[in-house]
Amino acid sequence: MAALLEVRDLQVEFRTRDGIAKAVNGVTYSVDAGETLAVLGESGSGKSVTAQAVMGILDSPPGFVTGGEIVFQGKDLLKMGAEERRKTRGDKMAMIFQDALSSLNPVLSVGYQLGEMFRVHRGASKKDARAKAVELMERVRIPAAKARVDDYPHQFSGGMRQRIMIAMALALDPDLIIADEPTTALDVTVQAQVMDLLAELQRETNMGLILITHDLGVVADVADKIAVMYAGRIVEAASVHDIYRAPAHPYTRGLLDSIPRLDLKGQELYAIKGLPPNLLAIPPGCAFNPRCPRARSVCRTDRPPVYDVTDDAGRPLEPPRGSACHFWKEQLHDRPV
């Protein structure tokens, strides 16, 4: 069975006054129905830009998709006409943004903004759209939905606003939802509630979910597989289980080590040294080499392809696993540097 969404060798660049920034440089990933893919990376790694390219909401200019394919339900979105593509947005695929306060229109009631989905995509009447909006608000468990449907975004708490964003994404039962840091702006206690809600709704509807985050802690509970991005590329792709057990890329190792752990309380917290690269001047060879504890001369000259990670006998893993590190084997077995 073909995947719900397949991104192949996607290239996105930003044409700025200071030069061309390769924000996404050959990203490939796929999501199946009912599956959750977590895309991990620091800000500037290209994880959000990839998602925006998939949704077709890239700021253009300065952003341009310059290559690759985005195949959604068997069709390449990049070859679609603008109107056809607009109709898939919101209907077949939807997006949840990080900051619900700024992402909701401040001067329109939440009922209007929810109902708008039905009015535009389904041609519903004003009255029906409003009823649907109340229904949606109840579905994401907003108390007293009927009374609050005419309220404005600023009258809700942060967690409730994010629920409204989720409701808006769910409105037309899309096949794919992209959640861009959906809990980052929320309090820790509310984060868990919102994440649980999202996971539960996904189970109910069997939709595909792309969860973009920089927080490895969030990922472990909900994701099926993980793609780790660095400087516009995927450096490691694997199942959650595999990656947590033994990462095959030094960057992933670094990310895992920088999670605070209760059992290591009192020890100094690990931090990846250095800063993410300037996208206007990505280092030659492996982009991670200036920060990598395993870097050797080959890393400074040859860009590593995405190697298939195999077991000790050289057989491919199931599910398949990839790492863009020349020395993935050493990393996988955690041999000392």
Added chain:
Amino acid sequence: MRDPHSERPDDVDPLANAGTGGPELPNSTEVGIDVATEEAESLENADYTHPGDPGTATSATEARSLWGHAWRDLRRNPIFLVSALLIVFLVFVSLWPSVVAGGSPYDCDLAHSREGASGSHPFGFDLQGCDVYNRTVYGARASVSVGVFATLGAALLGTVLGGLAGYFGGWWDGVLSRITEIFFGIPILLGGLVFLSVVPSGSIWPVIGFIVLLGWPQIARIARGSVITAKQNDYVQAARSLGASNSRIMLRHVLPNAVAPIIVVATIALGTYIALEATLSYLGVGLKPPTISWGQDISTAAPQYRNAPHMLLWPAAWLSVTVLAFIMLGDAVRDALDPKLR
């Protein structure tokens, strides 16, 4: 220099544009008097930190990098170069008009009244038979000095009063807001007419005094807003917690970071003050003879302009170009200082 994937640090609160620097509710009478204000306020709410400078920036380096970037942008901006050259020329003409002029502006011969252009008199003659070119050249001094001194006065007064109100808040802030509202209630041209009609002198000083009197609230409002914004920065809080004195915090940390919007508004205001002076002189209450001013010359030329348009057009053109030069300069500086446009 903006990082293309920074998670949109420049989100604009639509209210920010409505002109409130502080947390109180916006209302229309508290909004700036013109668009320069509006635009500068979007400036003061902007995020000046550049992703390229890692988090080591202190207030001083932050302000310096802002001006550094701005200067680099300005040098490449043709609008800035043209307006700057024009302004240098105008300042030169107002300081040493005799170098550019062909003779005295008071050297008039009624026999030449309203005559058109001729060899040594490229702009022709006015009603009194004075050389229009010479009068236009000498007229620059009044306009430029009114503009410069009035702007300096209004900017200083406005920055001090508005800055203190923004920094200390409290009752003085409330009083200042009410005073500003009162001044905004009087149309500036009307106030000028009433005020200057009772002043007998026709020199530049009463005009400057009046413009400062009615112009400072606009600058004060900007200064207040940008000081409030700068005050909330982490390094100011840090300096405070380290026990720095108020005056040190204000001069070393707040002012360098709050001054950009003030400069932009002041530059644009300079242009509008020159236009205001000319309008008041045109109405007969601003500069009066023997001071030579474009507004006056336009006023005397006006009844005759259908027969002798050159008497009106030349001073009018110089006046407009002068105002344009300052407004363009302000515009260019604003664009250079506004990181959102990068």
Added chain:
Amino acid sequence: MGRYVIRRLLQMIPVFIGSTFLIFLMVYALGDPVTAFFGDRRPDPATAAAIRHEYNLDKPLWQQYLIYMGKIFTGDFGTAFNGEPVVDLMARAWPITIRLALLAVFFQAIVGITLGVLSGLRRGRALDTSVLLATLVVISIPTFVMGYLLQYLFGVNWNIAPVSVSAAAPLDELILPAIVLALVSLAYTTRLTRTSVSENARADYIRTAVAKGLPGRRITVRHLLRNSLIPVVTFLGIDIGNLMGGAIVTERIFNIQGVGYQLYQGILRQNAPTVVGFVTILVIIFLLANLLVDLLYAVLDPRIRLA
């Protein structure tokens, strides 16, 4: 909403008192209404003192102000320099100027907002650049210069508009003066709308609207414009004061016998009742216009209405 309106009304009281008192101060304290009364002749001290007493000019300034305001609220605005009651002057002048101002606001709003939206949506393109340059030039040409220029071009050269407006000041004769009066404000409106539109176009909620799959027209009209026009509406309200000031110049150029004309005469002849009377009404109109704008503001922005 009701509380908001009441608060705004209360806030207007000190502004009204302050603005009118400031003008009163300028006219009565800086000028000398008595000498103005006699024109070029020098009054003998006894007569002057008698007049001073008659018109309460010997009382402290704040008392004079209170007496004056008390009279105004009973409809007594005093007499103009030609002996005519100021109220009669007003009855003739205000309708003309209000027509002129409304026409100017109409041009300013319609043309300014349209141009601003068009260039704001096409930021950096040819249309945007030319609109920006054009507004810069318009802002730089003082109204009185622009007035003569357009009067010459349209009135004298092409002969398609009257050079001066007749006493009745019908609407069609006021079109050119209204354009002259509106132009600078129109340019500011355009620039403000442009800034506002292009800033809001980059706002997160617009990105959300795109991600929802809304058609472009709906995004522009329902989501972008509504937010972008909030500061523009505010500016239009504030600008009514400037428009009234500009009327002095425009009415002089086109020989319109409206408020600007009467005020100008009053100021030149130092006729205190005319000046203070007209200005008082002007301040009231300005404040009422701002109240209207505040209400509109509250309608447009629920964050104000429901705060």
